[in-house]
Amino acid sequence: MQALGAAGVTAGLAGCGGQQATQRTTESEDGGGGADAATETATPIEVDSESLALIQELAYVTNQTLPVLPLQEKLAQSFQTTDDWNVPSKDSEKIQTYWPTDWLPRYGEWTATDASPDERMTLAQWAVPKDSQYNTWNAKNFAEPRRTLFDRFMNYNLESQEYSGYLVSEWELDGETLTLTVREGQTWHDGTPVTATDVVNQIKLDIYNGGSLRRFVAPDDEGNVAGRVTAPDESTAEISLATTVNEDILLAYLQPKYLVAHEETYGEFVTRLDEADSSDERSTILGELTSKVVSEPVGSGPFKFEDADTQRTLLSKYEDHPDAGNVNFDEIEYLYKPSNQSRWNSLINGETDGSATLFMPKNKLNQLPDSVQTSLIPRHWGLGLLFNHEREPVSDPRVRKAIAHAIDREAVAMNSGAGTNSKIAVTYPSGLTSELSGQVEGTWLDGVVDQFETYGRGESQTDKAAALLEEAGYEKQNETWRKDGEPLRIPIKGPAGFSDWVAGAQTAVSQLNQFGIKSESVMKDNSAYWGQDYVNGDFVVALQGWASYDNSHPYFHFKFLYDSSDAADYWNMPEQIDSPVLHDQLRDGEAVTPAELVTELSTAGE
Template sequence: MRPELRLPALSRRGFLGLTAAAALAGCAAPGSTSAGGPPRPGGRLRAAFSGGGAAEVLDPQDSDLYVEIARAKALFDKLADFGSDMSPVPRLAERWEPSAELTTWRITLRQAAFHDGRPLRAADVLASYARITEPGSSRRAKSTLSVIDLPNSREIDDRTVEFRLQRPYGEFPNALAALGAYILPGGTADFDRPIGTGPFRFASFEPGRTFLAVRNPDHWDGAPLLDELEIVVTNDEAARVNALLGGQVEYAHDLTPTSARTYESSGQVQVHRLPLSNFHGLAMKVDRPPFDRPELRQALFHLVDREELVRSVFQGSGQVCNDVYGKGYRYYADALPQRRQDLDRARALVRQAGAEGMTIGFDTSDASTGLKEAALAISDQAKEIGLHLEVRLGNKDTYWSDIAGNGVLAGYRSGGMPLESHFSQRLLTTSTTNNTRWRRPEFDARYHEAQSTTDEARRAELYREMQETLFHEGGFLWWGVSDWIVASAPGVHGIDDRAPANTLDWARFDKVWLA
């Protein structure tokens, strides 16, 4: 867990007082959903995100928050990233080739260079993955990359890496695209002035407040259109909106449906709704009372009125989910019967669990839009079955690290990722972000079998079985999925409205331009 010491985020007044000159020019970017005239690169884009205070980092392999991931994307690259359909897209990897038994994967690297001019080498890739998976590491991608037998992996030449795996892994390119699997220069030890291969070069950073990067003219995927990217932090959604309206920023991340509707029709801002991006749920820790009783977890499954939450929290701008992650994604078990609120069944399960009249701490926060509102609504619903869910508002700067180890019930939110990544990062015994403490050897065995087969039908069947187990016994309750809402000034172009959060083209500021 990160240190508790935090500096306060910018106040609304202080945030709105930010000033920076923006040169307005532009050119069209591939995949842009808006037109804005002929190419004319230049200018500074100022983007507002919520953040994590003084504990924010520039180490891309330790990035957890959306603002940290956006900065990491600006400065660094991965071997692959997820496309808008959640399939892996080559990035620093030019191509990959598996062996017939899926235990060896050969990666050919692109011709790319770090910001200091050093060429990207196979040794940098091996060193980066060794750092992620080193003993004692809790880096996000560790559990995914731990399948690699690094001592027996090798450089074939400067631009070719051969990964030997501990076991067959049919979806290994997903590991290359995992959150946090960024490539660093070999021997990187600090991030005071980070060096990557990304489209922007580091200029300055004040944790919890500001970040500035400048155009990398030598980026392997083409130079950015912007001269400068500035990311500013405020955890107040209204402040982000007001800064956009007042011209202090040109991009505001994570808006509520209310704000989007209020300002969209006025023409003051452009609203971008990124589909199937924002999964909302609860995380119950299954290794400790009272949620070590499966009956109580099932009681919550039957308690929650998903339709009402979509109406009240999303204000209709979303869809109900069915307690398993990844609605609409490949391998999603859409044949499971849709759960609906059943208070009689929920009451009976509470009695079976011996939990009648029990008070349970329910952690939530203003760290993410809708998190607190959902917790209050679910707490009200729980009164009808004799449970008292005591809503506790946590520190929005430290919320995600706090709930990882503490408490028993918490509001949860996730961006998009393939089902395979959701399983490997959150639900295996070795997962480093296992917030529900779900540890089942038989579940792990099914996952490993799914990865060892080249038979797509068999893999789909194993994933269906795993989701059915989670549907009945798991610690996650996914009640809804909403669009991710961002907004930009009218003169901003190149934002891809098709890209879910956490994918390649989300927060893709190297393709944004100003007009």
């Protein structure tokens, strides 16, 4: 076994504060603060040699073919006010959780001060409160109050990459059986006990609705999972797996789940799905489930639903929750704040007491009162250029590589970070995250790093880009690259509302034009971009996160790149591609089906 370092790094940043990128930080990157990052002792994570080889091979395929060009990796800004509230310091490991507004109140780490006049915490939500609903299987307007209305299965520290029990207090993976123990003393807000049956129902509904666990929990011939996910007693749930699965991967699928499946609200759907005789019948039931609107939920968390109007949702403390004694305030309200700008202003003028995550540029950070602290939390993803593999000219990997050589990723990271030091340029475009802790070089690529192409992390490499384009049949005429007389054009589409992405795209467009590639930034309304352009594959190059955010294990990033509906349906990723070989023992020739390696990785080491 090899110990993997998940190093935490902390430093005080000018205007923001919290965790800071450690690698190749320059004076221009850190927003003028000149803060030095201090690397702490890593929390070791173990990985077997088989898994590491598969991770490196998938990373090499990504690095050599560039199905997506990772530009930067990001830290999320999280805000806590300290005038009337006790909160951990910005450098505290307690902040590095998924997410602070979920967990700190539960643990008594975000409490009203003795002198505070507040009996209510005020946060923000995106959707109109009265239009919000709390059916997790209905994707429309599942609003932020879910964070304290419902309990997650487990807690996860994004910095140390460690899991800890919560609603699922203990777990054990024994071969092909995963056993979950439900926390004692947990009740729903109507007073009924939370039991293992509720946990089973949550998992079943997720699987029936196409959740990721489905690939590991094989249904019977009729598509039924009733016999695979069971509750042998009131406190124990068991999942029978179709094969052995890496435990870190299983936990990453289970940890984020909120317990929403209240029996009176959702039990009938579980029964009907378990008893369905055909896929058509099951599809009809799922249609009813995914269209069901729950506007007054029965929750399982430390706060219960009271009411909602056009401007706010009000929750009150649920005194029978096991952690109610840690909470010394009576209410949480979520104000309707549908834009970044409105959230910035609410923090600046003291209207809200914090935010789980929010991007705030430095000019706005400088307007925050001293009582607002900003912490930075690793997200394990970032801005990337996504290529439509059925559209010329980017269907040619030589063109994709030329684009990579022509773009200065340092400048993209700096401009998209807007002086906050919350972005760092990707050194090895490979689908691997943890650039911020040095784990890419020190862990995932240990022993093979010299085989990987950087494509010029902090500078454009125009000579290499030119050679690739010439090999692909282009020639430069009047400062513009052309083939058969037609200029090489690279339009980049993206969501106009993602201000940091827009800044990064504009930087890349400028660099491509300077190199002689006709490029333009085509920013669309958020809903139009995601609901039309992106899902219909109506782009040559698109802005998208290049990894599976909040997951640190490389499996999830490679699954997103090579074995997801996004890859197949939107980017037109071919099943088989040609790539040089890194580890001869894993494949015989350059033709490779990456999704097969991803599947092998899910069970490696078990």
